[in-house]
Amino acid sequence: MNIKTFGVVGAGQMGAGIAQVAAASGLNVILNDIDSALVERGLGGIAKFLERSVAKGKLAPADKDAIVDRIQASTDLADFAQADYVVEAATENEAIKFEIFKKLDAVCPAHAILGTNTSSIPIGRIAAQTRRPEKVIGMHFMNPVPLMKLVEIIRGIATAEKTFNITRELAEMFGKTPAEANDFPGFISNRILMPMINEAVFCLYHGVGNREAIDTVMKLGMNHPMGPLALADLIGLDTCLAIMETLYEGFKDSKYRPCPLLRKYVEAGWLGKKTGRGFYEY
Numbered sequence: 001m002n003i004k005t006f007g008v009v010g011a012g013q014m015g016a017g018i019a020q021v022a023a024a025s026g027l028n029v030i031l032n033d034i035d036s037a038l039v040e041r042g043l044g045g046i047a048k049f050l051e052r053s054v055a056k057g058k059l060a061p062a063d064k065d066a067i068v069d070r071i072q073a074s075t076d077l078a079d080f081a082q083a084d085y086v087v088e089a090a091t092e093n094e095a096i097k098f099e100i101f102k103k104l105d106a107v108c109p110a111h112a113i114l115g116t117n118t119s120s121i122p123i124g125r126i127a128a129q130t131r132r133p134e135k136v137i138g139m140h141f142m143n144p145v146p147l148m149k150l151v152e153i154i155r156g157i158a159t160a161e162k163t164f165n166i167t168r169e170l171a172e173m174f175g176k177t178p179a180e181a182n183d184f185p186g187f188i189s190n191r192i193l194m195p196m197i198n199e200a201v202f203c204l205y206h207g208v209g210n211r212e213a214i215d216t217v218m219k220l221g222m223n224h225p226m227g228p229l230a231l232a233d234l235i236g237l238d239t240c241l242a243i244m245e246t247l248y249e250g251f252k253d254s255k256y257r258p259c260p261l262l263r264k265y266v267e268a269g270w271l272g273k274k275t276g277r278g279f280y281e282y
Helices: 013-024 036-055 061-069 077-082 094-107 123-127 161-173 189-205 211-221 228-235 237-251 260-267
Strands: 005-009 028-032 071-074 085-088 113-116 136-141 150-155 177-182
Touching: 005 013, 005 077, 013 028, 013 036, 013 061, 013 071, 013 136, 028 036, 028 077, 036 061, 036 071, 061 071, 071 077, 077 094, 085 094, 094 113, 094 123, 113 161, 123 136, 136 161, 150 161, 161 177, 189 211, 189 228, 189 237, 189 260, 211 228, 228 237, 237 260
Parallel strands: 005 028, 005 085, 028 071, 085 113, 113 136, 150 177
Antiparallel strands: 136 150
């Protein structure tokens, strides 16, 4: 593996977290978004996380500064012309991701691997937007990225073995545990997680219990660290809905039908923690 420059498209919570772990592993990182304010917000979040680590004695101040210094801000995908590996962490929207991959394919060097942090969109569909499908792969991090150990690695039908091996080595270099999944809607993690969250929303919708009761049952009865409704708020209800729609579209099975209450909240702009209101108020 000869990865020196690592790119991230999308400076939101996931993208910033990916940039942070890449920089902490010693790579030069380019963090890109469509607007400089979004990139600065992402960099600010990284700085705050690292400052907390310094305050807890988990990180030396000099190491914090070195991590920050390794991250370059970008608002132009042309900046990835020297990147060896790029991970897309944009909104879970197929059209947006397709456009990003077309542009990355045009500007990135021929050897560059193009990864996607998609939660559910089939890798083969994304790879088909490029002239290098053998170098396209899913690299699905968990939230919050600096703390969660899992990286789900998803092969598309055309993904080369070398691409997979480099991605696995990269995940391990980031201090993560890779788990291999094949290219089905939702992969492993969200094919299991999202129907559970959706069913919790149905329980609320049908009046089986209130939000606190539903989350308490799952926390104390099933030993989950967070209840499914609070977790949905953390993930973003728009993201949850997008994943459920991908599952429903991909399998045409009614068990993946998004709960009408989930759709209602998203249409009202109640997206969870990021908007101050979801199933809970923040």
